[in-house]
Amino acid sequence: MKTLNKQICELLKQRKEISSxxxxxxxxxxxxxxxxxxxxxxxxxKSVFHVLRNEEHYKPIVEPIGFRKNVPILKFKEQEEFFYTVTSMRQYSNASVITFNIDxxxxxDQSLKSNKTKHFELYLGETYHCRMDSGGGSSGHLSFNYVVSPALPDDISGMDFVFNEFNSPFKDTSTGNEIVFRIG
Structure with missing residues (x-):
């Protein structure tokens, strides 16, 4: 069984690499x-493939500890009928928390299209792991918090905050909507 289980692990690695x-x-x-x-x-x-769908869901979760300070970002983008903002960054000793809003x-009845749940993933480059920690909203407003680890530097000048929209939280299909905030 040991050899067979090792082969299964090798196939899982191969599946991961082929599919990026x-x-x-x-x-x-x-x-x-x-x-x-x-x-x-x-x-x-079906159950096995559901578990294999995305390894990211099993990555150890970093919980922010040791609050240090708030850093204002205050960047916005307008796209079609949506107003996107990155308002702030909370700095902790081991992570950062980014707040992203959509208004x-x-x-x-035109708002029905706008009310569909939106699933955005934050990308800050290969160095950082980003996960949506919490979010919610009401009519005309959504707000999300993303935990970034390791912690971002206090001076984020020159960084791009890239929010990619997906049809579901499983990141199966991108909508092609990408919101980029260049921090000056």
Missing amino acids: NNPGYPKFEYIEKWAISFDLYEDYL WVVVS
Whole structure:
């Protein structure tokens, strides 16, 4: 069993590399065929592929500790009917917390498109791990907090804060919407 388990780990690594760490989820028709071919339960395979969908969900979570200070950022972008802002950065000894807001004007039924849940991922380069920690909103407003580790420098001049929108929290499909804040 040890050799077989090692081979499974090797295949997982290969799957991760080939997919650039975003393997997605196989079509149900493939899973159905594989279940028959390999004499496995279809729901079992669905469960396995659900777990394999994105390794990022299993990365150890860094909780900010040792608050040091607040740093104002106050950058905005307007795109179509949306007003995007990065307001501030809370500095901790081991991490930073970035606040990202989305606002729009609510007008009758037209707002239904705007009210759909938005899933944005923050990217700050290979050095930093970013995860959406909390978020919520109301009619015309959404607010999200992202934990960044290791902590960003107090002076973030020259950095790009890139927010990419996805159709779901699993990052399966990008909407192509990218909001970039260049910190001057």
